[in-house]
Amino acid sequence: MASPDRCRFAKSHEWVAVEGDTATVGISDHAQREITDVVFVELPKVGRSVKAGEACAVVESVKAAFDIYAPISGTVSSVNPAIVKDPGLVNQSPHDKGWFFTLKPSAPKELDGLMELRQYEDFIKTAAH
């Protein structure tokens, strides 16, 4: 479980939780609510190197498709096959069973540019107006 208060958030609504040299990435509870029922997920290939802000996964609801961006740069080290099989996990459990992929960070300092939970909550409130 990547508890939200231990995560950093991107403006594009992904969360990232770093433990050692593994960064786990998912989408925020706010994002899953906005996207509504997730019915399809496409994940990056393990081994792919991604830059912060690069589109590397796709989430589709009944109505629309959404790109998911890497919140920090790194190499994809694993992906979550459970959300491909059962995309509803992204809605039910965005910070736990609904994680997307892990990265081996190549520029850990990028984390400093991301928001903490409280900042992210303020950001959502501001963005809604």
Next chain:
Amino acid sequence: MISTELRRTALQGVQRPLGAKWVDFHGWELPIQFSSILQEHKAVRAACGLFDVSHMGQIFVEGPKALDFLQKVNANDISKIAPGKAIYSHLLNPKGGVVDDVIISCLAPARYLVVVNAATTDKDAAWFKENLPAAGVSLGNRSDELSMMALQGPAAARVMEAFAPEAVRLPRFGAMEAQLFGQPCVITRTGYTGEDGFEIIAPNEIGSRIWQDLLAVGGSFGILPCGLGARDTLRLEAGYLLYGQDIDDEHTPLEANYGLVVKFDKGEFIGRQALLQQKREGIKRKLTGVELTEAGVPRPGAVVSAEGKALGKLLSATYSPTLQKGIGVGYLDDPGLPAGRAVSVSLHGRQAAGAVAAVPFYKRTGAC
């Protein structure tokens, strides 16, 4: 952001507290979903759902020449409906293109109600006026005064039993006038979901009371208020057309694979000659069902190809919650494609494997 100029139905006041997400649908602010498209879709397939469809229009056609007039502007045979019956039909232009698709109820001899689409209400009213005989028919466009709801699903009859028991006796495509809260209403056993169900047309003043009563009565049957999102997935699974997306003035019912609403032998009607000619020459494109055979969600505009050759684009396409796969329909240039023929469908940045599929994609079991 939703502009303040959008039209709202009379039911929005009681819908606001239910926490819906709202969209602009042809100038109307309507709920796309209340809880979740998937949950609402499932409720209608397994239990029951309630839709506000007050954006749809109601045009009353009355008078001694009403039937003659309706026969002229409809492809279907309106003489087949006696009082108490309804029929699905297409209004055609002289080229055989579809002006609108409608449900017509015969309420009494020489008294009909035509339910038309929201975006086409004014266009249809104008088209009717243009084709009106000098005497013997009066038109009443009462769309602004009337609300309309659709109660749909296998449990719809049990909910209706507790709300307006007389309506449960209606057969499929039955229609009746009824008093609800002391006001004149029309109830039909029709719908747009592929399930059993009713549509209720009532004066705006009592729309909210009907909505709230049906939700209250339906609570023990698992009723959910449903939005346009589920309405679209349900209708596409059931093979129903969405006017303005699947059919329009440029496509004929024959191309839309809806030849069953065209009754050539009923006598002359607008568009008949053009359709006869099209039938003689053979149609060159046909609205065809496609399903994905791998995971993915097709969207309107997706290109369908076979053996490297583009055949056409999907006009309606979505994830089917019931079948749990991508489905869609579009005009493909080869009208003879058999179900099962392998095709390729362009998705979000890739090509997915699919196959031509029979429409409707979904048929309910049991009968009504």
